[in-house]
Amino acid sequence: YEGVEQAVSRFLPNLALYRALRAMDREAPEVYARLSQEIGVAMQTLYGRQTSEGGWGWCPECPSSEVLTAYTVQGLGEARSAGFAINELSMGQAIEYLRRYMDNTSPQSTDDWDTRATILYALAVAGEPELGRASALFEARENLSRYAQGYLLMTLRLLEAEEPERANVLAEELLQASIITSTGLHWEEDAPAYWQMNTNTRTTAIVLRALVQTNPEHSLLPQVVRWLAMARSSGRWESTQENVWAILALTDYMVAAGELDADYTLRLMLNEQTVAERQVVPQELAEPTVVQIPMTDLSPGDDAYLDLERIPAAGPGNLYYSAYLRYLLPVTALEPLDRGLSIYRSYTSEASDAAVHQAHAGETMTVHLTLVAPYDLYHVVVEDPLPAGCEAIDPDLATTPQLDPETLDLMPESADTEWGWRQYWPSHRQMFDEKLALFAEHLPRGTYEYAYQIRCTAAGAYGVLPAQAFQLYAPDVYGRTAGETFSVLPR
Numbered sequence: 001y002e003g004v005e006q007a008v009s010r011f012l013p014n015l016a017l018y019r020a021l022r023a024m025d026r027e028a029p030e031v032y033a034r035l036s037q038e039i040g041v042a043m044q045t046l047y048g049r050q051t052s053e054g055g056w057g058w059c060p061e062c063p064s065s066e067v068l069t070a071y072t073v074q075g076l077g078e079a080r081s082a083g084f085a086i087n088e089l090s091m092g093q094a095i096e097y098l099r100r101y102m103d104n105t106s107p108q109s110t111d112d113w114d115t116r117a118t119i120l121y122a123l124a125v126a127g128e129p130e131l132g133r134a135s136a137l138f139e140a141r142e143n144l145s146r147y148a149q150g151y152l153l154m155t156l157r158l159l160e161a162e163e164p165e166r167a168n169v170l171a172e173e174l175l176q177a178s179i180i181t182s183t184g185l186h187w188e189e190d191a192p193a194y195w196q197m198n199t200n201t202r203t204t205a206i207v208l209r210a211l212v213q214t215n216p217e218h219s220l221l222p223q224v225v226r227w228l229a230m231a232r233s234s235g236r237w238e239s240t241q242e243n244v245w246a247i248l249a250l251t252d253y254m255v256a257a258g259e260l261d262a263d264y265t266l267r268l269m270l271n272e273q274t275v276a277e278r279q280v281v282p283q284e285l286a287e288p289t290v291v292q293i294p295m296t297d298l299s300p301g302d303d304a305y306l307d308l309e310r311i312p313a314a315g316p317g318n319l320y321y322s323a324y325l326r327y328l329l330p331v332t333a334l335e336p337l338d339r340g341l342s343i344y345r346s347y348t349s350e351a352s353d354a355a356v357h358q359a360h361a362g363e364t365m366t367v368h369l370t371l372v373a374p375y376d377l378y379h380v381v382v383e384d385p386l387p388a389g390c391e392a393i394d395p396d397l398a399t400t401p402q403l404d405p406e407t408l409d410l411m412p413e414s415a416d417t418e419w420g421w422r423q424y425w426p427s428h429r430q431m432f433d434e435k436l437a438l439f440a441e442h443l444p445r446g447t448y449e450y451a452y453q454i455r456c457t458a459a460g461a462y463g464v465l466p467a468q469a470f471q472l473y474a475p476d477v478y479g480r481t482a483g484e485t486f487s488v489l490p491r
Contacts, residue, residue: 001437004056004068005197007045008075009240012036015078016251016284023255028090031286039084041215046072047090049082052094054205058379058441059428066101066115067196069094069124070335075124089117095128102133110145114196117148124158131159138166143318145204146187149174149195153210164214164291174207178220184227185220195463197241197473201231211251216256223251229381239473260285262317266487270297275313280317295327317444334483340481341470342372345384347486358487359456364393369450371469373443379472382438382450385465388487389458392431426450458489 014035021031049056053066056072073094076086098119107113120134134155141149149170156167169437178185184205208224228246237243254260260282268276268291276291310319345370346355359365369384386392428439436452466480 001439002045002428003059003439004046004049004072004120005058007042007241008072009244011035011076012244012326013041013247014038014079015082016248019400020255020260021286023260025285037082039079042075043086046076047087049154050090050093054097057093059473062427062441064097065195066098068117070333073098074122074125077122079312081125087246087395091126091481093125095126098123102130104390107140107143109196110143111189111193112199113140113143114143114145114148114193115277117144117151118196118226121151121155124409134159135166138170141170145189145193145198146174146177146324147189147193147198147206147248150206150210152201153207154213157213159211163274167214173212175218175220178224180223181227183230184225186227186231190491192475194471196237199242201228201237201476202239203455203463204228204231205249209245209249210251212252216253220252221257225250228457232322234324234326238475243413243472251420254426259317264315264317264319265311266319267308267311269305272307280319321352331374331465331483332485334466334480336482337478337480339479340471341377341384341408341471343352343382343467343479344370344372345467345481357485358489360489361389361456361459362490363456365390365454365456367452367454369467370399371450373445373448373450375445377401377471377477378474380440380466380469381472382469384467385435385486386454386464386488387456387464390454390456390486391433392436393455394431395452415488459488459490461485461487 003197014031018031018035022130031212046056049060049066053064055066055069057063057065057095058068067329073091076091076094076167080086083293102116107110107116116133116137120137123130124134131392133150137144137152138156141152144152153167153170153174156170160167174187178187186200187207188200189198189203204224205228208221208228211218211221211224230239231242231246237246262280263281265277265279266289267274268289270293276289280291301462306323308319308321315324323443347359348354348366348368349356349359350364350366354367367384369382371382373380427441430437430439438450464484464486464487466483468480469479470480
């Protein structure tokens with residue numbers, strides 16, 4: 001997407017890889033070239049989206065957010081520390097925006113305290129430390145969420161490297177607050193922090209990174225690494241924020257624990273047949289081994305035995321892996337799903353308001369999306385894939401016929417909330433070749449509708465993927481329509 005958070009989240013993990021490779025005295029020109037390009041693209045996005053206040057918002061039309069501005073300042077600071085050029089004027093305006101926020105507000109809620117910790121860490125990374133405020137926050141640390149305590153711990157390590165007493169106290173308190181299960185060690189928050197883009201997985205990753213920077217040889221850290229590794233699904237975590245912080249934390253741990261000195265052989269066997277074998281050495285750690293086994297190589301109804309060997313079993317470096325099954329279903333086999341959020345889709349023609357599943361080439365159709373939010377939602381994304389024989393009509397083009405404005409916005413069902421609904425939806429709209437994406441920074445409880453138009457262009461019968469809606473940073477809140485077919489008839 002075009003958001004500021006996604007722009008920063010694209011290059012931050014690669015910065016971690018670049019730093020790790022440099023720690024091994026590897027120049028890694030290919031990584032540097034790719035990273036330079038990513039940072040260059042991200043910088044243009046960031047500079048173009050900076051508001052007149054000096055901050056950044058979640059989407060181009062969104063107001064400045066202290067949390068997102070701090071995250072961006074952190075990313076720019078880490079890029080500068082790695083030797084990449086940034087726009088110092090833009091950075092200075094953002095730092096001034098964050099300082100104005102702290103000067104003009106006093107914390108009243110957990111969210112306020114957490115925002116302060118987020119900002120202080122970003123300023124420390126950017127080389128603009130606020131030791132006095134960090135010291136005061138340490139004294140009030142009982143007001144902070146676990147992840148914000150992790151931010152504060154990293155801030156204190158940066159600002160008081162020669163006097164680590166307070167950092168050590170906070171690190172010990174965090175370890176005492178950890179939760180141990182059969183899958184390892186992690187941390188959980190007492191309450192969700194929707195505006196902070198946070199989850200328990202992100203909390204665990206931030207705290208791990210803070211502890212690695214404080215005491216990288218602590219005996220409990222491998223248990224945290226194990227929990228994070230097992231929290232993945234299909235080789236990744238559930239949101240961009242979880243991915244970024246997990247990669248940052250695990251990369252720091254790998255460097256601190258000496259895992260970059262790996263020297264072993266891995267062998268992967270399926271039903272006693274070798275399907276992959278590789279010598280793992282420091283010079284090739286940046287390249288994963290990927291093995292894809294087609295379903296045709298497996299016998300239906302029989303067990304499949306996967307055996308992964310590390311030779312020798314002990315020695316420098318650890319072996320991390322994911323194994324998962326990926327399969328595709330016919331689109332019509334996809335049933336509607338409601339996990340705290342419901343979405344419905346229908347198509348109507350210019351001649352009738354009745355729902356239809358076919359149209360003639362050249363005809364214009366209206367797509368109706370209905371969203372039911374049973375409670376307030378945050379950072380909501382709605383994606384509606386287009387039938388392959390159709391294209392969306394961009395309402396921003398001057399030559400495009402316009403729908404009635406009342407149908408172009410998401411509207412709450414309840415009349416008593418009508419006074420404020422227009423400020424919530426959509427925060428941003430983005431059209432792709434294959435889908436329409438809608439974004440809402442905050443969506444109050446209610447039932448909403450959105451309509452847009454498509455033009456049928458190519459005759460055929462097409463499977464249409466479900467429309468889906470989810471919270472970007474808490475994707476367990478999710479809903480989708482059924483898969484269906486849509487036919488475009490010849491003229």
